[in-house]
Amino acid sequence: xxxxxxxxxxxxxxxxxxxxxxxxxxxxxxxxxxxxxxxxxxxxxxxxxxxxxxxxxxxxxxxxxxxxxxxxxxxxxxxxxxxxxxxxxxxxxxxxxxxxxxxxxxxxxxxxxxxxxxxxxxxxxxxxxxxxxxxxxxxxxxxxxxxxxxxxxxxxxxxxxxxxxxxxxxxxxxxxxxxxxxxxxxxxxxxxxxxxxxxxxxxxxxxxxxxxxxxxxxxxxxxxxxxxxxxxxxxxxxxxxxxxxxxxxxxxxxxxxxxxxxxxxxxxx
Numbered sequence: 001x002x003x004x005x006x007x008x009x010x011x012x013x014x015x016x017x018x019x020x021x022x023x024x025x026x027x028x029x030x031x032x033x034x035x036x037x038x039x040x041x042x043x044x045x046x047x048x049x050x051x052x053x054x055x056x057x058x059x060x061x062x063x064x065x066x067x068x069x070x071x072x073x074x075x076x077x078x079x080x081x082x083x084x085x086x087x088x089x090x091x092x093x094x095x096x097x098x099x100x101x102x103x104x105x106x107x108x109x110x111x112x113x114x115x116x117x118x119x120x121x122x123x124x125x126x127x128x129x130x131x132x133x134x135x136x137x138x139x140x141x142x143x144x145x146x147x148x149x150x151x152x153x154x155x156x157x158x159x160x161x162x163x164x165x166x167x168x169x170x171x172x173x174x175x176x177x178x179x180x181x182x183x184x185x186x187x188x189x190x191x192x193x194x195x196x197x198x199x200x201x202x203x204x205x206x207x208x209x210x211x212x213x214x215x216x217x218x219x220x221x222x223x224x225x226x227x228x229x230x231x232x233x234x235x236x237x238x239x240x241x242x243x244x245x246x247x248x249x250x251x252x253x254x255x256x257x258x259x260x261x262x263x264x265x266x267x268x269x
Contacts, residue, residue: 001173002164009148025144029137033060036133036194045200051129059115059130066111067104074103078240079228098150101138101185101218102244108134128206132190132197135214139186146178153177153224177225185217202259212252215245 010018037056040046075098076084076091084091112130116123145151149168153175156163163173193213197206219242227239 001158002162002176004149004164004166004168004176006149006167007147021147022144025140025147026137029140030060030064032136032140033063033130033133036136037130040129040132040197043198046129049125049129055119058119059112059126062111062115063108063130066107066109068099068107070107070110071099071101071104074100074106078103078244099141101141102241102248105134105248122203124204124207128197128201128204131207131210132194134210135186135190135193138214139182139190142178142182142186146176146182151178151181152226153180154226174226175224177221180224181218181221184221185214189213189217202263204255205259208252208255208259210252211248211255215248215252218242218245219249 007021009020009022011021011024012019034056037060038053041051041053041056072091078100080098109127112126113123115121116126142151149166152166152169153164154177155172156175158173160173160175162176164176165171166174189210193206193210196209201209222239222241222245225239225241227241229240230237231240231243232238
C-alpha cells in the first residue's frame with residue numbers, strides 16, 4: 001500500500017523568505033495559461049478576432065487577481081466561515097492552501113468582465129478565448145493540494161493498487177483525491193474543451209461547454225473526496241463541492257442551448 005510522502009511544503013528558502021510548493025504550483029498554472037494562450041491565438045478563428053499576446057498578458061493580470069481573491073473568499077464563505085470569523089488573520093495565509101475552485105471561477109469571471117469593460121471587448125469573446133486554458137492551471141493547483149496533504153480521499157479498498165495512507169489523517173487506505181481531480185477535472189476537461197474549441201463555435205458556446213464539463217467532472221470526483229460538509233434534501237445527500245457544481249452544469253446546459261439557438265436564428269434570418 002502506498003503512503004503519502006508528506007513532503008516539506010516549503011520548496012526552498014531565500015534568506016527569511018520561504019517559497020512554498022503550493023505557490024509554485026499556482027505560478028505553474030499561470031505559466032500554462034500563457035503557454036496554451038499563445039497556442040490558442042494562433043488558431044485561425046481566434047487570430048481573425050485580433051487577439052494578441054499583449055491581450056493575454058492583460059487577461060492574466062486580471063485573472064490572477066480574480067482567482068486569488070475569489071478563491072480565498074470562496075474558501076472563507078463556502079467552507080469555513082465560522083473558523084475564519086474566529087481567526088480572521090488566517091484569511092490572508094494563502095500559502096497554507098485553502099482556495100475554493102468555485103470562488104476562484106467566480107473571481108475570474110468578474111475579473112474578465114472588468115477587463116472587457118475597460119478595453120471595450122466582448123465579454124463572451126474573452127471568456128471563449130480563455131476558457132480552454134483554465135483547467136490546465138486547475139490541475140497544477142490540485143497537485144499543490146496533494147503536496148500539502150490537503151483534501152484527503154474517502155476510505156478505499158485496500159486492494160486498490162493506488163490506495164494511499166495519509167499519515168496526517170489516519171492509517172486507513174484512501175483515494176488520492178487531489179490526483180483524481182487533477183487528472184479528471186483538470187487534464188481531461190482541458191483536453192476535451194481544447195478539442196472542441198479548435199473550430200469556430202457560436203459565441204458563448206466554449207464558455208458554456210467549460211461550465212458543463214467541469215461541473216460534471218467535479219460532481220463525479222467529489223464521490224472520492226472527504227466532503228467539507230454535506231447537504232441532504234429530497235432524499236439525496238450532496239457534498240459542498242457537488243452542490244456548488246450544479247449551477248455550473250445548469251449554466252453550461254442553458255448556455256449551450258442559447259448559443260446554438262442564437263446562431264440558428266441568425267442563419268435563418
